[in-house]
Amino acid sequence: xxxxxxxxxxxxxxxxxxxxxxxxxxxxxxxxxxxxxxxxxxxxxxxxxxxxxxxxxxxxxxxxxxxxxxxxxxxxxxxxxxxxxxxxxxxxxxxxxxxxxxxxxxxxxxxxxxxxxxxxxxxxxxxxxxxxxxxxxxxxxxxxxxxxxxxxxxxxxxxxxxxxxxxxxxxxxxxxxxxxxxxxxxxxxxxxxxxxxxxxxxxxxxxxxxxxxxxxxxxxxxxxxxxxxxxxxxxxxxxxxxxxxxxxxxxxxxxxxxxxxxxxxxxxxxxxxxxxxxxxxxxxxxxxxxxxxxxxxxxxxxxxxxxxxxxxxxxxxxxxxxxxxxxxxxxxxxxxxxxxxxxxxxxxxxxxxxxxxxxxxxxxxxxxxxxxxxxxxxxxxxxxxxxxxxxxxxxxxxxxxxxxxxxxxxxxxxxxxxxxxxxxxxxxxxxxxxxxxxxxxxxxxxxxxxxxxxxxxxxx
Numbered sequence: 045x046x047x048x049x050x051x052x053x054x055x056x057x058x059x060x061x062x063x064x065x066x067x068x069x070x071x072x073x074x075x076x077x078x079x080x081x082x083x084x085x086x087x088x089x090x091x092x093x094x095x096x097x098x099x100x101x102x103x104x105x106x107x108x109x110x111x112x113x114x115x116x117x118x119x120x121x122x123x124x125x126x127x128x129x130x131x132x133x134x135x136x137x138x139x140x141x142x143x144x145x146x147x148x149x150x151x152x153x154x155x156x157x158x159x160x161x162x163x164x165x166x167x168x169x170x171x172x173x174x175x176x177x178x179x180x181x182x183x184x185x186x187x188x189x190x191x192x193x194x195x196x197x198x199x200x201x202x203x204x205x206x207x208x209x210x211x212x213x214x215x216x217x218x219x220x221x222x223x224x225x226x227x228x229x230x231x232x233x234x235x236x237x238x239x240x241x242x243x244x245x246x247x248x249x250x251x252x253x254x255x256x257x258x259x260x261x262x263x264x265x266x267x268x269x270x271x272x273x274x275x276x277x278x279x280x281x282x283x284x285x286x287x288x289x290x291x292x293x294x295x296x297x298x299x300x301x302x303x304x305x306x307x308x309x310x311x312x313x314x315x316x317x318x319x320x321x322x323x324x325x326x327x328x329x330x331x332x333x334x335x336x337x338x339x340x341x342x343x344x345x346x347x348x349x350x351x352x353x354x355x356x357x358x359x360x361x362x363x364x365x366x367x368x369x370x371x372x373x374x375x376x377x378x379x380x381x382x383x384x385x386x387x388x389x390x391x392x393x394x395x396x397x398x399x400x401x402x403x404x405x406x407x408x409x410x411x412x413x414x415x416x417x418x419x420x421x422x423x424x425x426x427x428x429x430x431x432x433x434x435x436x437x438x439x440x441x442x443x444x445x446x447x448x449x450x451x452x453x454x455x456x457x458x459x460x461x462x463x464x465x466x467x468x469x470x471x472x473x474x475x476x477x478x479x480x481x482x483x484x485x486x487x488x489x490x491x492x493x494x495x496x497x498x499x500x501x502x503x504x
Contacts, residue, residue: 059144064262069363072140086356087133092125099124106328106340128352130344135355141362142282142292145261146274149297150335152343153290153355157257157277158188159348160291161224164253164275166346167313167338169221171197176215176222178236179204180229180471181255183459200224204470206237212244218308223252227259227266230445231455231479232393232472233418235402235410242270249307251299251334257281258415258445262369269409272299273334280446283361284368288354293338297331313337368448368484372416375487379480382491383420388428388498390476393419416482417445419455419472426475428501429454433478435500438485438493450483450490 059071073084094100103124125131131139139151154160169175177189179202189200201215223245225236238254245252253273254266260281266274276282278290301314314325314337325333325340343349350358373396380394395406395414406414422428433441439452443459453459460473468474482490 064145065366067144068141068365071144072137072359074137084134084137084356084359086352087128088352089132090128092127094124105322106336127344129347129349130339132350132352132355134352134359135350138278138355138359138362139292141359142261142276142278143294145265145362145365146256146294147261147265147267147296148274148294150332151292151294152335152339153278153292153350153358154343155291155348155350155354156289157255157275157279157291158184160275160277160293161185161188161255162192163338163342163346163348164273164293165193165198165222165224166342167334168251168253168311169198172219173197174199174201174217174220175224176201176203176212176220176250177224178202178206178226178229178241180232180234180236181224181226182230183455183463183473185255187462206241206244209244216244216248216250220248220250221309221311223250224255225252226255226257227264228395228415228417230258230417231419231459231477233395233414234393234472235395235405235414237405238266238269238271238409245272246270249300249304249309251304258417259410260365260369260415262366263373263410263413263415267296267298272296277446278358278361279444281369281372282365282446283354283358284364284446284448285357285361286444286447286449288351288357290350290354290358291348293335295332295335295338297334299334301326301333313341369416371484372482373413375484375490376416376418376482377413378487379482379490379494380418380420383494386495386498388423388432388501390421390423393421393472393477417479419477419479421474421476422478422498422501424476424501424504426454426456427504429476429478431500431504432497435497436493437496438489439480439497445479445481447481448484450485451481453479455479 059067103126135153139153143151154163177200203211203215205211225241228235242252251272254271255275256266257277257280274294276292278292301311314333317324325337329336377396380392380397383389384392395402396412406412422432439450442451443453444451455473460468
């Protein structure tokens with residue numbers, strides 16, 4: 045027997061080609077060289093030591109690092125670490141894992157979902173530019189667009205009917221820089237036809253940015269449907285336990301930035317040289333150029349860095365993503381079908397139900413399994429909603445979604461409270477609508493709890 049036959053096999057560092065369930069456990073991890081820790085540790089360090097003068101020069105220029113990469117698990121071509129505002133070895137595990145699960149090239153972890161949306165779009169648009177968004181999106185995102193983006197001089201135009209070419213043509217201007225959408229809009233589960241929107245984006249040479257917080261890559265991977273950039277509030281299903289706030293941006297690596305500029309779009313953070321003698325992000329980073337622009341020119345400048353402790357909780361949470369999502373969705377399908385049959389319920393907004401008008405898209409793109417965040421409208425308007433919510437004991441009365449715990453909230457008086465009445469009405473946010481986020485408790489226990497709430501509605 046040769047000595048090589050007795051040597052242990054080298055650990056796997058490239059998990060491409062492995063199944064989703066394997067990659068959610070292993071992608072991005074690395075063996076700790078100092079202690080042999082199995083779980084990558086929390087790296088509580090603000091900065092990183094340069095090997096010598098030239099190493100410092102190379103890192104600030106963003107040129108390839110010396111062998112060993114920026115972090116213990118990185119490839120040698122990764123630019124070296126400078127400061128934890130740009131990146132951290134703990135967060136790098138979560139970033140590589142999420143990029144693998146989504147099928148992207150590079151991910152950038154940030155401090156919250158709102159930071160992810162803002163950073164993703166600030167890398168594409170500046171003062172005087174516009175963004176087009178589908179109308180049905182999370183209320184907090186609409187507030188972000190209508191308040192902060194407007195103050196920064198970036199206007200957002202909304203498309204209400206994604207099947208209407210004329211509406212898209214009216215909404216897209218010469219200074220439009222991106223299209224934004226959600227896979228499963230919150231709170232009404234009115235799933236988006238990403239393929240249709242991707243066709244519009246491609247025709248106009250615009251990057252399509254998709255929020256996949258509610259869908260997660262366990263249910264749908266937007267890059268496979270034509271998206272160019274994916275954002276997440278990792279606070280929700282990816283982390284999964286409601287204990288850590290975070291966000292992430294994933295670069296699909298396939299958008300043709302040069303063709304977009306030839307068509308009249310402008311993306312200077314990606315295609316222009318930042319200083320004489322240094323190539324553009326596109327020249328230096330190719331398929332990861334957009335992500336590098338987000339990291340260096342937005343996250344580094346504005347500073348929404350993710351805490352490494354929260355990054356640790358994120359990559360730990362992703363290890364069980366597919367298992368948790370299976371339970372979330374199984375319970376949601378059962379609960380939505382049960383609610384649909386109750387006399388105190390006016391309607392259930394769950395695209396996985398056969399009667400839902402978007403069930404065809406739900407079947408085609410999700411196999412009918414459209415997450416665990418959906419709306420239910422109870423009889424009696426706001427007073428019916430009050431009676432229902434006050435009758436619940438297992439569902440937590442709180443904001444948030446994607447937790448192990450089930451939650452309920454009244455959108456019209458919370459997430460959509462600042463909206464003009466005509467906008468809320470057009471979005472379907474009525475006085476009797478409640479948003480449910482179904483957790484991991486027993487579905488039978490949750491149904492009993494919902495029945496107790498509906499009994500209060502019936503007793504009014």
